Amino acid sequence: MTLTTTAVLRPHAEQAYADELAALAAIDDRPRPPGWKLSPWAVTQYILGTTLDDGTEITPKYVGSRRLVEVAVATLATDRALLLIGVPGTAKTWLSEHLAAAISGDSTLLVQGTAGTVEEAIRYGWNYARLIAEGPSEQALVPSPVMTAMAEGRLARVEELTRIPSDVQDALITILSEKTLPVPELGIEVQAKRGFNIIATANDRDRGVNELSSALRRRFNTLVLPVPQTADDEVDIVTRRVAQLGRNLDLPEVPASLTEIRRVVTVFRELRNGVTEDGHTKVKTPSGTLSTAEAISIITNGMALAAHFGDGVLRPADVVPGILGAVIQDPATDGVVWHEYLETVIRDRDDWHDFYTACREATH
Template sequence: MSDTLRQHAEALYATELEELKKQDSGKRPHNWLMSPQAVVTYLIGGKLKNGFEVSPKYIGSKRLMEIAVATLATDRALLLYGLPGTAKSWVSEHLAAAISGDSTRIVQGTAGTSEESIRYGWNYARLLAEGPSRQALVETPVMRAMQEGKIARIEELTRIGADVQDTLITILSEKTLPIPELNSEVQAAKGFNLIATANNRDKGVNELSSALKRRFNTVILPVPGTMEEEIDIVKRRVESFEKVMELPAEKPALEEIRRIVTIFRELRNGVTEDGKTKIKSPGGTLSTAEAISVVNNGLTLAAYFGDGRLTAADLAAGIIGAVVKDPVQDKLVWQEYLETVVKTRDEWKDVYRACRDLQ
C-alpha cells in the first residue's frame, strides 16, 4: 500500500495499463502508448483475451468514450462538459494516463489563473541577471506537453477569464506557442492534444468565445442514466476510498448505498422513483460525487465513533449537509421530502428518525 494519499491514475492502475499494452495489437497514433480501442477498454473495462480483467473507470455510454478518444487522435481538442460530479475530471485524468502515461500535465482553472499559467512564465532573478533567455523561461504544463507530444489538461476552463482562455487559440489552431521575447516558438510534437473540462453550472461566468469553441469537440457527460449504474459507481468509488484510507470498518451494505442514491436521484429529478409523487428539488446538484462523499463520511464515523458497521445515523448528517445548502429554501424542501416520502417508507424508519434527530 502506497503512503500517497491519492495516487495518479497511471500509478494506481499501472498493472492494468501494462497488461493492456502487452495485449494491444491495434494501430497506435504517434506517441500514444496504446491504440484507441485499448484506451476505451481501459475506460469502460472488460476481459482481455488472456482472461485478465480490466476494471471500469467510467460507467456509462461506451460510445461517448469512443467519441472522446477519437477526438484526441485528431487535431481538435476535447471539451468534457456537464453537471458537477459527472466524472469529467476523472475521465480526463484516465484518458491522459492511458494515452500518454502521464496525467500530471494539468492547469487548474480559477478566476485567478493568468496567461502565464498557460503559456509560460519567467524566473525573474535570472531574467534580471541575464536578460531574456531559454534558461530564464519557466515552462507550463501545456508547454511541456507540447514539447513531449503528450496530453495536457485544463480543469474548469470556464472559471478562467475570457482573455486568458483565448491564449489557447494559437496553441490549438497553429499547434505553436510563440515566444516573442526570444524571437522563437515551441512547435507541438505529434501526440500533443488538450482536454478541458467545464460544468454547466458555470455557464455565463466566462463563456468560451466562438473562435475557441471551434477548436474543441464537446462531449457532454450526463448524470448516470439508471439507478443501478449510479449505485455501481458509488460502490466502486467507496471501496477504493476504504482501501486507500485503511478504514477499520465493514464494507457498506448495498442497501445503504441504494438508499443514498435513491434520495439523491429523487430530489434531483423532482419525482419519486415510482413516478407517483412530485417533489421539490433543492438548489444543489446532488451529484454522484456528493453521494460518494456522504457514504465515505458515514463510513469514517462508523469506523472511529461506532462499531464499524454503517448505520442510518452515520449517514444522516452527510445527507442533510449535501441537500441543505441554502438554510431557508433547501431546508423547507428537505423537511417536506422527509415527511412526505421518507416517513411513509416502512423500511426507511431508521433514516427518518436519524434525520429528525438532527433537525
C-alpha cells in the same frame, strides 16, 4: 524527494492502475497514433473495463455510454481538442485524468482553472531571479503544462475552463489552431509534437461566468457527460469508488452497505429530478447539486464514522449528517424542501423507518 505510491494520499491514475495499463500494453497489437502508449481500442477497454484473455481484470473507470467514450478517444486521435461538459459530479475530471494516463502515460500536465488563472499558466512564465540577472534566456523560461505537453507530444488537461478569464482562455486559440506557441522575447517558438492535444472540462452550471468565445469553442469537439441514467448505474459507481477510496485511505474494514448506498442515491436522484423514482410524487428541488461525487463522499465519511465511532456497520445515522449538509445549503429555503420531502416521502416508506428516525433525530 521521491515517495512510493503506497505513501501517497492520492496516486495519479497512471500510478494507481499501472498494472492494468501494462497488461493492456502487452496484448495491444492494434495501430497506435503517434505518441500514444496504447491504441484507441485499448484506451477504451481501459476506461470501460474488461477481462483480458489471461484473466487480468481491467476495472471500469467510467460507467456510461460506450459510444461517448469512443467519440472522446477518437477526437483525441485527431487535431481537435476535447471539451467535456456536465453538471458537477459527472466524472469529467476523473475521465480526463484516465484518458491522459492511458494515452500519454502522464496525467499530471494540468492547468487548474480559477478566476485567478493568468496567461502564464497556459503559455509560459519566467524565473524572475534569472531574468533580472541574465536577461531573457531559455534557462530563465518556465514552461506551462501546455507548453511541456506540446514539446513532448503528450496530452495537457485544462480543468474548469469557463472559470478562467476570457482573455486568458483565448491564449489557447493559437495553440489549438496553429499547434505552435511563440516566445517573442526569445525569437523562438515551440511547435507541438505529434501526440499533443488538450482535454478541457467545464461545469455547465458555470455558463455565463466566462463563456467561451466562438473562435475558441470551434476548436473543441464538445461532449456532454450525463448524470447516470439509472439508479442501478449510480449505485454501481458509488460502490466502486467508495471501495477504492476506503483502500486508498486505509479505513478500517467496514462492509459497504448496499442498503445505505441505495438510500443515499435514491434521495439524491429524487431531489435532483423533482420526482420520486416511481414517478408518483413530485417533490421540490433544493439549491444544491446533489451529485454522484457528493454521494461518494457521504458514504466514505459514513464508513469512517462507523469504523471509528460506531460498531463497524454502516447505519443511517452515519450517512444522514452528510445528506443534510449536501441538501440544506440555504437553511431558509432548503430546510423547507427537506422537511417536506422527509414527511411526505420518506416517512411513508415501509422499509425506511430507521432512516426516517435518524433524519428526525439529526434535525432536532
